[in-house]
Structure formats: C-alpha cells, structure tokens
Amino acid sequence: MMSTTSLRQGALALSLCLGATTVFAQETPVEGGRLDLVVQPEPPSLMIGITTNGPSLLVAGSIYEGLLKYDSNLEPMPSLAESWEVSDDAMTYTFHLRKGVKFSDGEPFSAKDVMFTFTKFLTETNPKWREVMRHVETLESPDDNTVVFKLKAPYGPFIRSFSYTVSPIIPAHLYEGTDFAKNPNNDKPVGTGPFELKEWKKGAYIDLVKNPDYWAEGKPHLDEVVYHVVPDAASRATAFETRTVSVLPGGSVENFDIPRLAKEEGVCVTEKGWEYNSPLSFLWLNNRTAPMDNVKFRQAVMYALNRPLMQKVVWNGYGKVATGPITSTIPFYDKVDPQYDYDPKKAKELLKEIGYDGKPLRLLPLPYGETWQRWAEVVKQNLAAVGIPVEIESTDVAGWNQKTAQWDYDIAFTYLYQNGDPALGVARNYISSQIVKGNPFANVEGYSNPEIDQMFDEAAVAATDAERQALYTKIQTQLQEDVPVAWLQELSFPALYDCKVHDLISTANGIGNSLGEAWIEK
Known part of the structure; x- marks a missing residue:
C-alpha cells in the first residue's frame, strides 16, 4: 500500500496548537458534552447514498457508516466489518460483519442490508459504486454476518472502496421496494x-x-453534536472567536481569515483528514456545445488562466496548482506534458485559429462562500482578457446540483474527491459510461473517448502497480491533450478548532468520519 503526504507540505504542520497558552491533553477521554461546529453551506440533503456534496458528507458521516474506515496511509480499518480475508489470487473478498449492530431506529443490521445497499440501492444512485460493481462477478451472503465478493479479475482499488463516502450502508427495511429518490x-x-x-x-x-x-462500547464520548448554519463568512469567524462554535471544519471559513484566527490563544489547526478525498478542483467545460466542443478552445481556456496567482491570492497559498486529472497525493500520479502555463498570447492565437466569434458564455460558481465567488471573478477576468466574455450565474447548492446534473451550463466550477485511487475517484469524470444526466458527480462535461475508456478499464485491473502506473501515465498524457475540463488546484482545507477538543480527526476521511472518537477536555 502507498503512503500519502500532507496536502500542502511545509505550510502548516499537520496538527499545531497555536497561541500563548499551552493546552495539556488528558489521557482519559471525558464523557459527555456538546460539540458545536459550523457547516458551510447548509447541506441539500443528509441521504449520502444519493447526495454526496461535501457538507452532506461532513454531517451524515456521523449517521451512516461503511464496512471499513481508512487511516492516513489509506490502510483499511474495521468499521461495520470487523474482519476480512482476501484470497491468494485477489479475486475473492470475504467480509465478516459485526454482530449485534442496530440501526438508530432499533432494527438489527445484517448482511441483508449490505446486499441491498450494494446490489440495488447504490448501483442505482451512486456512480462511484456503480463503477466498482462493474468489476464484481458475484456478491453472495452465506449467512447473516458474512458477505463474499467474487471479482471478474484482480481489482487493485477494491479494498479502498468501502468508505462511507463511497458506499454508506442503507437500511433495507426502510428502502426496499420504494422510489429511492422520494423515500421520506x-x-x-x-x-x-x-x-x-x-x-x-x-x-x-x-x-x-x-x-x-x-455498537462500539463506550462510544461516542459526546452527548450531542450541533452543526450551525451561518451563511455570512464574517459571522462564522466571529462565532469561532466567541466560541459559539468550537470547530471550523475545512472550507467553512474564508481563506483570508485562517491566518488571523490561527494566531489566537488556544486555537489548533490541522490539515489532516483529507488523505482519502484528496479534492481536485476544475472547471467543467460543456463538451457538447460550441465553442467548448473544440479542443483548441479548451486549450485556450487553460492558457488563459493564471492559476499560480489564483492559488496565491484567492487561496492564500493553501493547496497546490493542479498539473492534470490526478492529484499528487494519491497513487499513480504523473506530471506529464503538455502542461499549460499562464500564456494569454497563446490563448489568443488558439482562439483566432478556430475563428471564435466572442460568443458570451455562462459561468456557474460553486455556492460555497466568498472564496469561490472571488475565484469566479478572477476566472471571468482572465477569460475576458483573451476575448472570452463570461456572465456569472450564481445559485444556491440545490440550484448548482440541478444545473450541473441537467447539463445546463457552459463553464462550471466543481471539485471532486479522488477517493484514494484513480479507479474510484478519477475515472468517473472521464469515461463514457458515466455520462448520466441527473447526476452532478460524474462525467458532467460529456467527454467521450473510447481509447480513454479502454485504458481506464485496463488500468483498474492490471496485475501490478507498475502496469497500472504505465497505463495511468498514458491516460494522463491523453487527457492533457484533450483538456475535457480545465484543471485548477489540488485543494487544501485547514480546520481550526479549540485545543480542548481532542481526537477530532482519526481517519483519512476527517471530521465526517471521526466524531465517534472525539471528546472535550473540561
């Protein structure tokens, strides 16, 4: 297994206590208490088998669970599966489920729920899981506490596909035989x-x-967790300063506020908890319509964007300028040519070559706060400078979901989680089978290339890491030529919290998967 590095090396320590007062940890967790956090923006839903926006995952990760959790090196840890075995030929995975587990309505959890979730619910609602199941020959349940996957061929990323973000377990007794999208x-x-x-x-x-x-004896330590919806960025910062909230999860405060807040007494900062997601931001370019259907126009967009300036000014130095479709923090990344340095002259030459007529385009920002609005303004200015007029269409989260899912945009901001492996988090944005109207978390740009489809298929099941790397290098090279989207930045979302909060992040999925361990020092 690979090990991952921090999302932004050297800029922040992975876990720092800042300020004049030293906070001494207690060895024994304190029971009880209420933890107050910010969630920004308000989730459109908490049904994360259907809606996988970041805010939804942050909150609902304390409600739903996967079969496994993952440490910061992406090594699997027990969750609803207490143990598992993999056959010598890597074709059979046997999961032994915990006994005595109950859903929060008191009904027992069993293999029936796992079978329903994996074969019916998520295959209909979740493109990430649908891609995983393409590699499964059979899924059987020999008893109430065991499920057995038999794969069509060895599939390297399979063991990393059981996070709550990819495959949350859904109660069969509440969803069987219903319209999943309309279930109350x-x-x-x-x-x-x-x-x-x-x-x-x-x-x-x-x-x-x-x-x-x-099911976990003595857990959780906290009695209550309250996520506050505070639309105004300044008010979110004030709520933390006054300790109305004790935690600002990554992305819940504007980047320009982080250095000031981090200097306050008794404040801790961490970039941990993003190892699994490794979020990559980019602009969807609607490949279905002119001029985005022309590869030279898409290349012109890349040359027009001053991405180093965006990283420095809009993101206050956090994160890293993206070099392509795979982040540098997950396996099989390779920096390949062509690279697109900021070159407005080259952008103008390409636009002139294709006879671009200056047609105004619609730009849809992510509705996640002032940082994203500022980013949209910079993109608008960069594109206008090379002769591409852009109109910003702002919306709320539900509206953004609707417009992108229905392909009602020209250019749209997004960021997608990499999910620990290109086969799990990257392929879905580029393969033809994931062009599915109605889902804003797949191949929304409409890019289709049979060569890419085949290479992604082969890379997912290649026998060795060396073979997988060779194929993913070819994939990255081809995508760099085709520019189906405009890659922006490998994102980093530092979290700020009161140093009296302990064990806030204990997995590679961060706060959303860790609050069962958290406790507050008295």
Missing part, C-alpha cells in the same frame, strides 16, 4: 453511526444526539 426517510436519515438526527431546523442548525445503541 431521506429527510430523517437512519444509519448505524455514533449519532442520530434529533432536529434539523433549516437555515439554523442540524442537531445530532448520541446513538444509545451504538
């Missing part, structure tokens, strides 16, 4: 996690309380 339990989620939903007051807060039947 989408508004009152039921999972096996350490917390359950008490109340969601739209526009104000989401209140989770301790699941009294949680």
